[in-house]
Amino acid sequence: MPDAPLKQAQPTDRSPRPSACPGLWRIVAARDGGICRIKLAGGLLLAEQAEAVALAAERYAGGVIEATNRANLQIRGIGADHAGLIEHLLAAGLGPRDAAGDDVRNLMLSPLAGLDAGMLYDTQPLAGQILHLLETTPRLHQLSAKFAVQLDGGEHLAMLEHPHDLWLSAIRQGAQTWLCFGLAGCPAHGPALGMVPAEQGLALVRAVLEGFLDLATPEQARMRQLLADYPVARFLQGLSVRFSDAPAGWRRVAAHSPWLGVLAQHQGTALGVAPPLGRLSPAMLRALAAIARQWGDGSLRLTPWQSVIIPSLAPHQADQAVQALAAQGMLCATDHPLAQVTACTGASGCAKGLADTKADAVTLAAQLRLGTPGAVHLSACPRSCAAAHVAPATLLARSPGRYDLYLRDARVPGFGRLRASDLTPEEAGAMLDLPTEHFDD
Numbered sequence: 001m002p003d004a005p006l007k008q009a010q011p012t013d014r015s016p017r018p019s020a021c022p023g024l025w026r027i028v029a030a031r032d033g034g035i036c037r038i039k040l041a042g043g044l045l046l047a048e049q050a051e052a053v054a055l056a057a058e059r060y061a062g063g064v065i066e067a068t069n070r071a072n073l074q075i076r077g078i079g080a081d082h083a084g085l086i087e088h089l090l091a092a093g094l095g096p097r098d099a100a101g102d103d104v105r106n107l108m109l110s111p112l113a114g115l116d117a118g119m120l121y122d123t124q125p126l127a128g129q130i131l132h133l134l135e136t137t138p139r140l141h142q143l144s145a146k147f148a149v150q151l152d153g154g155e156h157l158a159m160l161e162h163p164h165d166l167w168l169s170a171i172r173q174g175a176q177t178w179l180c181f182g183l184a185g186c187p188a189h190g191p192a193l194g195m196v197p198a199e200q201g202l203a204l205v206r207a208v209l210e211g212f213l214d215l216a217t218p219e220q221a222r223m224r225q226l227l228a229d230y231p232v233a234r235f236l237q238g239l240s241v242r243f244s245d246a247p248a249g250w251r252r253v254a255a256h257s258p259w260l261g262v263l264a265q266h267q268g269t270a271l272g273v274a275p276p277l278g279r280l281s282p283a284m285l286r287a288l289a290a291i292a293r294q295w296g297d298g299s300l301r302l303t304p305w306q307s308v309i310i311p312s313l314a315p316h317q318a319d320q321a322v323q324a325l326a327a328q329g330m331l332c333a334t335d336h337p338l339a340q341v342t343a344c345t346g347a348s349g350c351a352k353g354l355a356d357t358k359a360d361a362v363t364l365a366a367q368l369r370l371g372t373p374g375a376v377h378l379s380a381c382p383r384s385c386a387a388a389h390v391a392p393a394t395l396l397a398r399s400p401g402r403y404d405l406y407l408r409d410a411r412v413p414g415f416g417r418l419r420a421s422d423l424t425p426e427e428a429g430a431m432l433d434l435p436t437e438h439f440d441d
């Protein structure tokens with residue numbers, strides 16, 4: 001069947017909460033050219049879609065592809081042919097043909113949803129229903145492009161610390177699966193405000209989103225902003241769905257599963273790899289696609305750790321895949337020096353950047369022996385848009401090559417407690433060259 005025609009090259013912002021963030025239909029200018037964000041359904045990227053993204057990055061941009069911390073992809077350095085790029089991506093099935101439906105597709109799953117060895121509930125069917133609801137319900141297009149939902153199936157591999165406007169987390173009671181839920185927070189920190197049978201998950205999501213839109217002003221883009229002015233108990237009372245109390249004191253316990261290297265599925269194994277500092281070349285993406293097609297199930301899963309998982313490999317195939325991907329410069333094990341650091345785009349690509357965080361991260365990583373992936377985050381301005389949760393250590397730029405060092409502290413909001421100011425990457429490296437338990441509070 002031929003593709004439907006492109007409705008328009010740029011979206012009209014129908015939302016009363018317009019966004020400046022990139023989307024598939026909204027290519028945003030940056031210092032290094034345009035940025036297009038491709039929102040992947042539950043992080044899923046088919047091999048042929050990966051190849052389409054690689055080709056798009058070469059044909060319409062400068063060849064830089066980024067894995068984001070919401071398990072999406074971005075193409076950077078886009079030139080003048082926006083309509084050509086958008087049509088190329090739509091033809092690969094990488095977004096809805098209605099621009100208004102793209103922004104709101106913010107649903108995070110475990111990267112191993114449906115496959116994880118520890119999962120209590122396969123979230124994929126419900127996730128498909130939620131995404132369909134978001135994409136096809138015009139009223140929900142009034143949500144901000146940042147409004148986000150998490151659906152957690154109790155998997156071992158799960159990011160539990162990214163704040164979401166609504167989160168749901170599976171528990172089992174006898175033969176029944178329930179979904180505990182919370183607002184403006186994350187499963188790791190709770191509290192759970194109630195629970196519904198899993199079959200009622202879609203009704204709960206619809207009720208919460210509609211309840212938000214009924215009450216929020218245009219200036220209130222996120223649930224935390226609404227709940228700062230409106231009591232959460234009243235919000236819950238007004239929901240059009242019935243729910244039960246969550247078990248007293250319930251907390252989602254993290255399994256702290258690594259996301260690099262060989263990962264356990266309930267059948268077979270998966271391989272987690274990461275592009276250095278979140279940046280993929282077209283060659284890396286093609287190598288991943290080729291392995292997924294040859295040995296896996298033909299799909300890739302993006303993760304909130306800016307990494308990629310190839311599911312459903314046999315163990316000996318995982319070993320061969322590591323060799324092939326390491327040759328492309330991918331990080332395949334947690335002890336790789338660059339796995340310790342994350343960095344935002346920085347001054348080389350972002351006009352807000354005060355320092356070249358990508359280059360400084362390479363300098364820093366060579367000095368560190370922490371052995372903890374993602375232990376140090378470098379941010380070139382206070383927006384910290386490349387880290388949705390607080391890293392154990394954050395280097396916040398104050399001028400080119402100079403940073404303030406913060407150590408995570410649950411008692412201190414923001415990046416944590418200020419440990420030292422005006423450090424070079426080398427000076428920060430000397431201070432941080434300790435196991436993370438010495439500086440993570």
Ligand code: SF4
Pocket residue numbers: 344345346347350351352353354379380381382383384385386
């Ligand atoms: S954190 Fe600041 S400098 Fe870094 S990419 Fe985001 S806006 Fe740009």
